[in-house]
Amino acid sequence: QVQLVESGGGVVQPGGSLRLSCAASGFTFSWLPMHWVRQAPGKGLEWVAFLQNDGRIDNYADSVKGRFTASRDTSKNTFYLQMNSLIPEDTAVYYCARGADYAYWFDPGGQGTLVTVSS
Amino acid sequence: QSALTQPPSASGSPGQSVTISCTGTSSDVGGYNSVSWYQQHPGKAPKVMLYEVSKRPSGVPDRFSGSKSGTTASLTVSGLQADDEADYYCSSYTGSYSWVFGGGTKLTVL
Numbered sequence: 001q002v003q004l005v006e007s008g009g010g011v012v013q014p015g016g017s018l019r020l021s022c023a024a025s026g027f028t029f030s031w032l033p034m035h036w037v038r039q040a041p042g043k044g045l046e047w048v049a050f051l052q053n054d055g056r057i058d059n060y061a062d063s064v065k066g067r068f069t070a071s072r073d074t075s076k077n078t079f080y081l082q083m084n085s086l087i088p089e090d091t092a093v094y095y096c097a098r099g100a101d102y103a104y105w106f107d108p109g110g111q112g113t114l115v116t117v118s119s
Numbered sequence: 120q121s122a123l124t125q126p127p128s129a130s131g132s133p134g135q136s137v138t139i140s141c142t143g144t145s146s147d148v149g150g151y152n153s154v155s156w157y158q159q160h161p162g163k164a165p166k167v168m169l170y171e172v173s174k175r176p177s178g179v180p181d182r183f184s185g186s187k188s189g190t191t192a193s194l195t196v197s198g199l200q201a202d203d204e205a206d207y208y209c210s211s212y213t214g215s216y217s218w219v220f221g222g223g224t225k226l227t228v229l
Contacts, residue, residue: 044221044222045157045159045210047219062120104218105171107166107176108157109164
């Protein structure tokens with residue numbers, strides 16, 4: 001069955017960096033785009049990032065553009081989110097999500113990883 | 120990109136039907152048949168319930184249905200059950216590999 005396991009969250013000071021990982025299994029990772037979605041404490045969902053299956057096309061929410069970068073390692077079936085210049089508003093649970101082949105929807109599958117930006 | 124508009128709350132009794140709306144613009148909901156709905160129980164990850172307006176992933180009961188008219192999409196839950204009590208979020212593709220969520224609706228089963 002499909003499994004997505006996020007890791008790498010933690011507490012970081014404003015201005016700091018963190019890299020999240022998402023280990024994927026149960027599907028052909030190289031075939032599908034991937035996304036990151038986040039949820040601030042007590043708030044709703046926010047789409048954060050998209051990366052095409054071959055890594056050639058990416059896009060980001062305006063709130064993180066220029067600070068966050070998504071990448072993937074097909075040999076490790078792992079999806080990443082490099083987060084730089086973190087601000088308190090980035091505090092959230094981050095979920096990775098499996099995209100759909102030639103379609104515009106996604107399915108978050110993991111338990112998420114909590115990122116806390118605080119001094 | 121502004122968030123899609125959902126009612127903050129909805130409710131119904133067991134066995135009844137409830138409909139949750141999701142209003143956007145011609146740049147998102149009205150421009151693409153790429154509206155998805157997500158169910159999230161407290162402390163759990165969101166789960167996709169519908170995609171492409173009305174399609175159900177494997178395992179989602181047919182009590183969940185979706186539709187769209189113009190710039191408003193709707194999720195209908197029929198035959199309400201206690202376990203349907205959760206937060207529901209809509210999402211729409213907005214073009215150029217961007218997506219937007221609604222603010223979420225808390226569904227209460229009375």
